[in-house]
Amino acid sequence: MSDEKNLMAPKVEELYLLHANICQALGDPKRIQILYALSESPMRVSDLAEFLDVPQPTASRHLAILRQRALIISERNGNEVIYNLASSNIIDVLNDMRIVLREAIERQTKAIY
Amino acid sequence: MSDEKNLMAPKVEELYLLHANICQALGDPKRIQILYALSESPMRVSDLAEFLDVPQPTASRHLAILRQRALIISERNGNEVIYNLASSNIIDVLNDMRIVLREAIERQTKAIY
DNA sequence: TTCATATATTCGGATATCCGAATATATGAA
DNA sequence: TTCATATATTCGGATATCCGAATATATGAA
Numbered sequence: 001m002s003d004e005k006n007l008m009a010p011k012v013e014e015l016y017l018l019h020a021n022i023c024q025a026l027g028d029p030k031r032i033q034i035l036y037a038l039s040e041s042p043m044r045v046s047d048l049a050e051f052l053d054v055p056q057p058t059a060s061r062h063l064a065i066l067r068q069r070a071l072i073i074s075e076r077n078g079n080e081v082i083y084n085l086a087s088s089n090i091i092d093v094l095n096d097m098r099i100v101l102r103e104a105i106e107r108q109t110k111a112i113y
Numbered sequence: 114m115s116d117e118k119n120l121m122a123p124k125v126e127e128l129y130l131l132h133a134n135i136c137q138a139l140g141d142p143k144r145i146q147i148l149y150a151l152s153e154s155p156m157r158v159s160d161l162a163e164f165l166d167v168p169q170p171t172a173s174r175h176l177a178i179l180r181q182r183a184l185i186i187s188e189r190n191g192n193e194v195i196y197n198l199a200s201s202n203i204i205d206v207l208n209d210m211r212i213v214l215r216e217a218i219e220r221q222t223k224a225i226y
Numbered sequence: 227t228t229c230a231t232a233t234a235t236t237c238g239g240a241t242a243t244c245c246g247a248a249t250a251t252a253t254g255a256a
Numbered sequence: 257t258t259c260a261t262a263t264a265t266t267c268g269g270a271t272a273t274c275c276g277a278a279t280a281t282a283t284g285a286a
Contacts, residue, residue, distance in 0.1 A: 016142035022214050024140035029129035060234050070217035079232045093209045100202050101135050104183035192262045
């Protein structure tokens, strides 16, 4: 074995970093809302901006972050750009995390009283 | 219905915020490593610091973030404080997210070539 | 071309997060 | 008490993230 970097197989620490990058992309309420909205149906940027109640550039920036992580995909349709989930698996993960969240809130409530 | 805040039932936006807070807590490689380490067995702070290869205060700070989100629990044992997962469900979520991550990397690889 | 529309990007200031260093706190032993 | 050990917290500078505002880019219509 040499010291050369293996470009194909990321190291263990790199996997944790990539994993954390995904979580970080999910670490914003608007971006979670985007994913749930897209799980209902593909949407244009301007539709999402209205839905999230944010200016269009803000929506585009959030979309870019999710797109860079390959969690969503975009497709141009004339003037418009339609966004969609890359895979519905992320919704399952988010739903399971909601269960974890509910349990965590219950524990915190118990801890207080 | 009045304008009074309902303290028991968080609003929809608050739920997205809490959900995002959980994700944000997961958005650091060391904190993900902590959760996987604790899924193997409970550990002392100094064990975790050594395992993560970080100074003890850094480990304590990461632990505090996970503890505040009620993802882990602590138990004092004399001088030491033993940390453990609050529930193993978070590991299932992280494992499912790994699958999402693998798929995302595959898509990105395809997109390049 | 020129213009309108939709979207993406850049810029800059405000805020949040991070970590090393120092220190505070808690516990048990002597 | 006093001390040693383990852990938690605070402080401050470096860095990252966020968003509004402005602007750039892409496409289609005229």
